[in-house]
Amino acid sequence: MKALISPAGISAVYQLLSDYITAFTGIPLNENELIAIREAFKYKKCRRYQYLFQEGDICKYMAFLISGSMRMFAVSEKGMEHTMDLALEQAWVCDYESYNMLTPTKYYLQAVEDTELLMISNEHLQYLIQEIPAVAAMARKIELNNMVNRQNRIYANISLSADARYHDLLNANPTFARRFSLAMIASYLGVSPETLSRVRKAALAR
Amino acid sequence: MKALISPAGISAVYQLLSDYITAFTGIPLNENELIAIREAFKYKKCRRYQYLFQEGDICKYMAFLISGSMRMFAVSEKGMEHTMDLALEQAWVCDYESYNMLTPTKYYLQAVEDTELLMISNEHLQYLIQEIPAVAAMARKIELNNMVNRQNRIYANISLSADARYHDLLNANPTFARRFSLAMIASYLGVSPETLSRVRKAALAR
DNA sequence: CCGATTGCTTGACATTTGTCATGTTTTAAA
DNA sequence: TTTAAAACATGACAAATGTCAAGCAATCGG
Numbered sequence: 001m002k003a004l005i006s007p008a009g010i011s012a013v014y015q016l017l018s019d020y021i022t023a024f025t026g027i028p029l030n031e032n033e034l035i036a037i038r039e040a041f042k043y044k045k046c047r048r049y050q051y052l053f054q055e056g057d058i059c060k061y062m063a064f065l066i067s068g069s070m071r072m073f074a075v076s077e078k079g080m081e082h083t084m085d086l087a088l089e090q091a092w093v094c095d096y097e098s099y100n101m102l103t104p105t106k107y108y109l110q111a112v113e114d115t116e117l118l119m120i121s122n123e124h125l126q127y128l129i130q131e132i133p134a135v136a137a138m139a140r141k142i143e144l145n146n147m148v149n150r151q152n153r154i155y156a157n158i159s160l161s162a163d164a165r166y167h168d169l170l171n172a173n174p175t176f177a178r179r180f181s182l183a184m185i186a187s188y189l190g191v192s193p194e195t196l197s198r199v200r201k202a203a204l205a206r
Numbered sequence: 207m208k209a210l211i212s213p214a215g216i217s218a219v220y221q222l223l224s225d226y227i228t229a230f231t232g233i234p235l236n237e238n239e240l241i242a243i244r245e246a247f248k249y250k251k252c253r254r255y256q257y258l259f260q261e262g263d264i265c266k267y268m269a270f271l272i273s274g275s276m277r278m279f280a281v282s283e284k285g286m287e288h289t290m291d292l293a294l295e296q297a298w299v300c301d302y303e304s305y306n307m308l309t310p311t312k313y314y315l316q317a318v319e320d321t322e323l324l325m326i327s328n329e330h331l332q333y334l335i336q337e338i339p340a341v342a343a344m345a346r347k348i349e350l351n352n353m354v355n356r357q358n359r360i361y362a363n364i365s366l367s368a369d370a371r372y373h374d375l376l377n378a379n380p381t382f383a384r385r386f387s388l389a390m391i392a393s394y395l396g397v398s399p400e401t402l403s404r405v406r407k408a409a410l411a412r
Numbered sequence: 413c414c415g416a417t418t419g420c421t422t423g424a425c426a427t428t429t430g431t432c433a434t435g436t437t438t439t440a441a442a
Numbered sequence: 443t444t445t446a447a448a449a450c451a452t453g454a455c456a457a458a459t460g461t462c463a464a465g466c467a468a469t470c471g472g
Contacts, residue, residue, distance in 0.1 A: 076365055080365070082365040084360065096353050096357065097357065100350055101350070143349070143353075144303075144306055144307070147302050147303070147349075147353065147356070148302070150356040151303065151356065153360055155280060155288060155290065157363035157364065158288050158363065158393070158395070158396030159288040159396070161458075161459095162458080162459070181418095181419070182419075183419075183420090190363060190365065192459070192460055192461075193419090193421095194420095194421080194459085194462095195458085195459055197421055197422080201421080201422090367428075367429095368428080387448095387449070388450065389449075389450090397429070397430085398429070398431075399449090399451095400430075400431080400432095400451080401430070403450065403452080404429095404451085404452085406451095
């Protein structure tokens with residue numbers, strides 16, 4: 001059995017987060033801020049296929065991926081899975097609606113690979129935002145990026161073919177093809193796995 | 207020629223905005239706050255078909271619709287219009303990306319009918335957010351609603367048929383069918399006008 | 413290393429949606 | 443009111459995508 005914890009240990013995990021915050025915002029963190037961040041974020045490891053939440057749960061935490069990958073999807077009445085989000089290390093993931101409004105989520109959040117997370121509740125996050133300028137800047141920037149990404153995804157959905165949407169997605173996220181199964185990517189794009197398989201084949205022929 | 211200004215005059219227009227803020231947030235506004243709001247928002251009227259911004263412009267203002275309606279759309283390389291947003295009175299509209307990052311917008315914002323607006327620059331908005339709790343709550347709530355709406359639209363796009371997307375949209379916005387042309391709604395849904403026409407016909411047959 | 417499960421590919425065909433052309437209806441300006 | 447323009451509807455057909463079934467390939471636990 002493989003070890004699930006980072007070889008370098010928990011400490012390195014928090015280091016990764018604070019490095020990310022500093023790099024992402026351009027604002028350094030002082031010693032007190034580092035401590036507050038360590039106290040606010042819970043470390044968690046998920047095995048492959050493990051769920052962080054399921055339909056009907058409240059999404060209590062926003063999660064920062066240290067390693068591994070996750071996907072968030074909904075299940076339609078006919079039992080089909082529809083992928084709302086795909087996330088790799090250094091990405092954030094949560095159901096924004098449930099997290100902020102404390103309503104039951106429509107989604108499932110599942111680890112695609114063995115995954116390490118740092119999780120923060122909304123109360124802790126609001127506290128850090130108030131106290132730490134770098135965290136405030138980060139939260140603001142994440143929200144903005146999220147908004148822009150969703151806008152672009154909507155535009156792709158209403159204007160592009162399956163083929164174009166796929167190549168757009170890979171262009172923005174070149175590693176997705178290696179890290180997520182064909183079925184997951186197809187479901188993210190809103191096409192059948194068969195269609196995506198044919199799109200890939202057509203791309204090879206060029 | 208029809209008069210474009212509200213019969214009741216400009217004052218009533220600002221009253222509408224402050225009533226909206228109070229009702230939307232549940233937080234009352236005091237006299238000083240009302241004055242600050244009046245100073246921060248510019249009144250503007252747009253004739254039908256007039257553009258508030260075009261591709262390449264910076265979206266300098268967020269607009270609150272007092273009356274009328276607008277749509278925001280992009281034009282693809284093949285010259286097709288793709289509607290990102292449809293807005294009626296009491297709705298807010300802007301290109302969130304351009305407004306916040308000061309980048310040139312990809313979109314056109316056009317009045318669908320003669321429209322009255324109250325517009326606010328990002329600097330003024332940030333100031334009001336700092337100074338007025340009700341405005342802070344409102345901005346937060348608008349952002350959250352926006353995020354949720356986009357998430358739901360993405361889910362509809364990747365999981366529902368043209369027919370289901372149309373009826374979903376009308377369910378959430380029953381007046382859209384009267385206020386926006388078939389072509390605009392079709393382009394919002396990401397289907398051809400002919401398809402939407404047939405969807406409507408099928409709905410009648412039930 | 414093996415078998416079983418899962419993921420992927422492929423073909424045949426069905427369904428949905430798009431495109432083009434044309435005619436009708438509605439709208440708005442003179 | 444009249445007329446031109448725009449919006450909408452409809453039929454015929456084309457293209458894109460979905461579905462189903464079967465086989466192949468990769469993966470993983472024993």
